[in-house]
Amino acid sequence: MSGVRKQDEALASRIAPSILRFHVLANSDSSEDQAMKLEVKDFLLEKIRTEAGENTGKQELCQYLAEHRDDLEKAAGELIRSRGFSYGASIRLEICEFPARTYGDMTFPAGTYEAVRVLLGEGQGKNFWCVLYPSLCYTDSLQAVMPEDSENTLKALLPEEDFYALFTARKMTAKAGAEKEQSDALPQMEIRFKFLEWLPFHDSL
Template sequence: MKQKRDLCLCITCFLIAFLLTLSGGRREEEALAARIAPEILRFHVLANSDRSDDQNLKLKVRTMLLNSIYEELGEKASLEETKSYVLSHKDSLEKKAEHYMKKLGYDYPAHMELTNCYFPTKTYGDMVFPCGNYEAVRVKIGEGKGRNWWCVLYPPLCFTDSSYAVVPDTSKEILRSSMDESDYKRISRESPKIHIRFKLAELLSSKPKPTVPKN
């Protein structure tokens, strides 16, 4: 009986320690997000529903809007210019999305807003953005009750083609220059160059040459 009680106590202590560790890690991520969030603008698209056709439509609207925004802004737009463009072109972008959906056979309204919301931890190429609150351009399609899609609008890290998820060097430089170096290293997953040495080659090269007996 005592052994069973001790085992239950050990399991309980382990679970408490595990949960405290998870909680501490999450708090650290959220603290990091709070420091870097002022330099970042997310992009968030909510589908009308979880039906496969609505989910496919969400991705098509996403691609169309991102192409429109980036084409108008160009590559050198700042964070404030990006926000200003979205706010000043909100109505035209909504109408453009609705017209696009009607051409595809859907009569859904589109609502765009600049808001602040919570995002889970997300990886983009070799960059990892911690969970926390970020400012975001949110696009709601129809009822907006389906699975959502998100990315980083500024600096440009939105990948519409998952097979080409490589963060542009220009975006990395924007991030590096806009935040503390230690924070940048924490969100960057750039792999250090690894020099592979072949142990057999080392052994052969370091092995002393045999002495040739003299006649």
């Protein structure tokens, strides 16, 4: 395991208790199911924010989700069926493995995080990932900076060193990738040893 990866995993383990991720798995990779995934994502995020409140902390948010899971599943299922699909939605609060993801100018390292996991139908399609708390689900790598409110919330939650490490994690990940590409590009040298077979001498008579 590389030094960069070890640092990323250590950082993820330290920040994970303060973070709640959001993970939606589409029924399949068909264009219709992928579009449905995004519609359900937007619907649930808006419903959660409206009912739980914009300034709700992580523990309160988890409590809301536990108490209203059935209602959220029912509402999402009704939306899906109104679009002509026969499958439903399953919502769980789980511990999940997440890849490294960039939001604005911050990168959250790969690691194990607590997450709201939304399974649509068979859940065999491409995923949608974001951070539900602090609220980063409307922020992606196309935006230059993180919303100020979310950044301030995160800064208050994390040790200063870990908070600023999120800004450098993206550079470290990119550097690790570049080093791997450079290593892969190096010519491979194969060393072969030539063994001589020693034959016994026979003295001539």
